[in-house]
Amino acid sequence: xxxxxxxxxxxxxxxxxxxxxxxxxxxxxxxxxxxxxxxxxxxxxxxxxxxxxxxxxxxxxxxxxxxxxxxxxxxxxxxxxxxxxxxxxxxxxxxxxxxxxxxxxxxxxxxxxxxxxxxxxxxxxxxxxxxxxxxxxxxxxxxxxxxxxxxxxxxxxxxxx
Amino acid sequence: xxxxxxxxxxxxxxxxxxxxxxxxxxxxxxxxxxxxxxxxxxxxxxxxxxxxxxxxxxxxxxxxxxxxxxxxxxxxxxxxxxxxxxxxxxxxxxxxxxxxxxxxxxxxxxxxxxxxxxxxxxxxxxxxxxxxxxxxxxxxxxxxxxxxxxxxxxxxxxxxxxxxxxxxxxxxxxxxxxxxxxxxxxxxxxxxxxxxxxxxxxxxxxxxxxxxxxxxxxxxxxxxxxxxxxxxxxxxxxxxxxxxxxxxxxxxxxxxxxxxxxxxxxxxxxxxxxxxxxxxxxxxxxxxxxxxxxxxxxxxxxxxxxxxxxxxxxxxxxxxxxxxxxxxxxxxxxxxxxxxxxxxxxxxxxxxxxxxxxxxxxxxxxxxxxxxxxxxxxxxxxxxxxxxxxxxxxxxxxxxxxxxxxxxxxxxxxxxxxxxxxxxxxxxxxxxxxxxxxxxxxxxxxxxxxxxxxxxxxxxxxxxxxxxxxxxxxxxxxxxxxxxxxxxxxxxxxxxxxxxxxxxxxxxxxxxxxxxxxxx
Numbered sequence: 001x002x003x004x005x006x007x008x009x010x011x012x013x014x015x016x017x018x019x020x021x022x023x024x025x026x027x028x029x030x031x032x033x034x035x036x037x038x039x040x041x042x043x044x045x046x047x048x049x050x051x052x053x054x055x056x057x058x059x060x061x062x063x064x065x066x067x068x069x070x071x072x073x074x075x076x077x078x079x080x081x082x083x084x085x086x087x088x089x090x091x092x093x094x095x096x097x098x099x100x101x102x103x104x105x106x107x108x109x110x111x112x113x114x115x116x117x118x119x120x121x122x123x124x125x126x127x128x129x130x131x132x133x134x135x136x137x138x139x140x141x142x143x144x145x146x147x148x149x150x151x152x153x154x155x156x157x158x159x160x161x
Numbered sequence: 162x163x164x165x166x167x168x169x170x171x172x173x174x175x176x177x178x179x180x181x182x183x184x185x186x187x188x189x190x191x192x193x194x195x196x197x198x199x200x201x202x203x204x205x206x207x208x209x210x211x212x213x214x215x216x217x218x219x220x221x222x223x224x225x226x227x228x229x230x231x232x233x234x235x236x237x238x239x240x241x242x243x244x245x246x247x248x249x250x251x252x253x254x255x256x257x258x259x260x261x262x263x264x265x266x267x268x269x270x271x272x273x274x275x276x277x278x279x280x281x282x283x284x285x286x287x288x289x290x291x292x293x294x295x296x297x298x299x300x301x302x303x304x305x306x307x308x309x310x311x312x313x314x315x316x317x318x319x320x321x322x323x324x325x326x327x328x329x330x331x332x333x334x335x336x337x338x339x340x341x342x343x344x345x346x347x348x349x350x351x352x353x354x355x356x357x358x359x360x361x362x363x364x365x366x367x368x369x370x371x372x373x374x375x376x377x378x379x380x381x382x383x384x385x386x387x388x389x390x391x392x393x394x395x396x397x398x399x400x401x402x403x404x405x406x407x408x409x410x411x412x413x414x415x416x417x418x419x420x421x422x423x424x425x426x427x428x429x430x431x432x433x434x435x436x437x438x439x440x441x442x443x444x445x446x447x448x449x450x451x452x453x454x455x456x457x458x459x460x461x462x463x464x465x466x467x468x469x470x471x472x473x474x475x476x477x478x479x480x481x482x483x484x485x486x487x488x489x490x491x492x493x494x495x496x497x498x499x500x501x502x503x504x505x506x507x508x509x510x511x512x513x514x515x516x517x518x519x520x521x522x523x524x525x526x527x528x529x530x531x532x533x534x535x536x537x538x539x540x541x542x543x544x545x546x547x548x549x550x551x552x553x554x555x556x557x558x559x560x561x562x563x564x565x566x567x568x569x570x571x572x573x574x575x576x577x578x579x580x581x582x583x584x585x586x587x588x589x590x591x592x593x594x595x596x597x598x599x600x601x602x603x604x605x606x607x608x609x610x611x612x613x614x615x616x617x618x619x620x621x622x623x624x625x626x627x628x629x630x631x632x633x634x635x636x637x638x639x640x641x642x643x644x645x646x647x648x649x650x651x652x653x654x655x656x657x658x659x660x661x662x663x664x665x666x667x668x669x670x671x672x673x674x675x676x677x678x679x680x681x
Contacts, residue, residue: 045382046375046378050382050383050384050389051382051383051387051388051389052383052385052387076512077511077512096352096535097348097353097356097535098348098349098351098352099349099514099518100511100512100514110668111514111515111516111517111518111667111668112345112349112516112518112668112669113669114532114668114670122605123605124605125598125601125602125605126600126601127531127533128601129359129362129363129535129609129612129613130362
């Protein structure tokens with residue numbers, strides 16, 4: 001079988017030799033696998049489990065706690081209250097830039113940029129963009145409660161104790 | 162007495178050995194320096210391009226570039242301050258331990274136990290401050306002398322990158338002492354990184370697209386500032402950012418040469434005037450070779466189509482000037498370190514915020530804006546400002562006034578007027594916001610998006626933008642608008658920084674002086 005080779009002009013580009021093609025293909029394959037490996041490794045800075053301490057803790061409210069009076073468990077940034085309707089917890093992390101707010105007789109005050117919140121955590125004065133988060137409280141029996149600082153629940157949710 | 166004769170002489174080998182030993186110091190010095198003293202034009206040239214550390218300099222430098230008023234030495238001063246932070250930073254790493262409580266302890270060791278540790282820490286801190294200032298002023302110098310223009314556009318962009326990395330280095334270094342100041346400044350900083358949530362929350366799309374949360378998580382490696390955050394900041398501070406800075410610096414310096422040296426006006430040759438009679442050394446010999454390679458260099462490099470009359474040898478003129486700026490910078494850093502101690506508060510306490518919790522002073526202008534809207538003050542306006550800065554050379558394609566202070570239509574009077582407009586508008590807005598409060602105080606239930614869009618920061622940006630648009634029309638020139646906008650932002654930044662630094666106290670309330678702060 002004799003194939004008729006078309007005559008090539010001196011100016012026509014040379015067809016790609018097989019070696020060059022194989023070389024380019026190998027280079028392309030290597031680059032692709034490197035790129036995919038790199039994309040996979042981009043996930044490195046985000047660990048699957050965060051190193052932060054547990055957000056759930058168990059606490060007993062003092063017997064003498066009056067309605068509307070905050071109780072801040074030692075080492076936590078959440079204020080617990082007890083009134084006629086039950087027990088509730090309001091996060092003390094400012095929704096503006098994460099400072100720990102101070103509980104005052106008529107609500108909360110942020111020392112960093114002067115945001116003020118009402119007793120239910122709603123914003124009275126900027127720059128905080130949103131109300132303080134309410135945290136989930138579950139009765140654990142025997143006057144104990146479990147507070148979950150990781151979960152936000154609707155404002156006004158109280159649990160009967 | 163040359164080497165050949167010595168080798169071939171009939172003296173005993175032991176004698177020759179001792180002769181060689183005697184000649185060793187001189188020969189070693191000659192072999193290292195290679196070219197002898199820079200006494201003639203030729204050796205002054207080889208002094209520059211025969212030395213790996215000096216050869217980024219040109220052999221001859223234009224007299225316009227050597228004038229103090231051209232650069233004020235700000236670029237070299239930034240580099241000098243960087244070298245001081247580099248040297249002292251490496252020394253601090255001998256004792257610093259990047260682990261929460263150990264970190265604070267190790268800083269105390271550096272202060273009280275390590276000989277000269279306090280001085281080294283002070284130097285590191287104050288040199289970093291000096292660097293932020295000089296980098297900023299260097300940028301202002303390049304802007305006001307219109308030196309960013311073609312063919313130097315890209316080097317201006319690299320410079321903006323260097324500015325950002327410098328601020329990144331300052332920010333990451335701030336956490337490392339793990340004291341109250343550090344902890345709360347970084348908590349605020351990390352939450353600023355999270356502040357795009359302010360917008361995504363308002364739009365109700367945070368569940369699908371939480372850019373803010375991701376940024377904070379990547380920065381802290383956790384959801385609060387803890388050991389993961391400390392190790393990340395440490396790694397960024399001592400490794401990644403310095404490497405990035407070094408790479409950008411290499412490009413920045415190389416491009417100065419490749420873009421034809423420092424920008425100068427077209428008539429610079431005639432404007433520098435005749436050389437002073439006692440200038441040493443001037444062009445004493447005819448050049449032995451011409452630089453044919455110059456034909457391959459694109460654009461207006463110093464040697465193409467122009468005689469070397471207006472240039473002087475870099476050795477000694479440029480190097481002495483650089484050495485003077487270097488010594489002055491080191492002197493200023495040392496003086497500051499001897500006069501004032503770098504602050505260190507008590508050990509970080511994640512439950513009790515510092516009140517007031519202030520970032521380093523160069524971020525206080527932003528913190529002032531952040532106290533109205535976290536997203537606009539911390540992300541929106543800075544991002545737009547940086548982007549705007551980077552784009553300047555691509556939008557201003559004019560040629561009038563290149564290389565001259567306040568060059569361009571309008572010139573110095575325009576800058577003075579813009580400074581008044583910029584300062585007045587920021588003062589009026591701040592005074593109004595401090596006296597009467599802002600939207601949230603009047604209508605507590607207004608949607609956050611309204612506050613994000615209308616706050617003193619955005620209003621200020623709009624006023625500045627409108628004013629400079631008017632300037633573009635008035636002078637029929639982009640450069641005039643750029644001059645106005647840059648000057649306005651500069652004044653706004655300075656005023657906000659001063660207010661944040663001196664007039665904000667506990668709860669970020671306004672006080673005329675820290676003496677009026679409530680005691681608690």
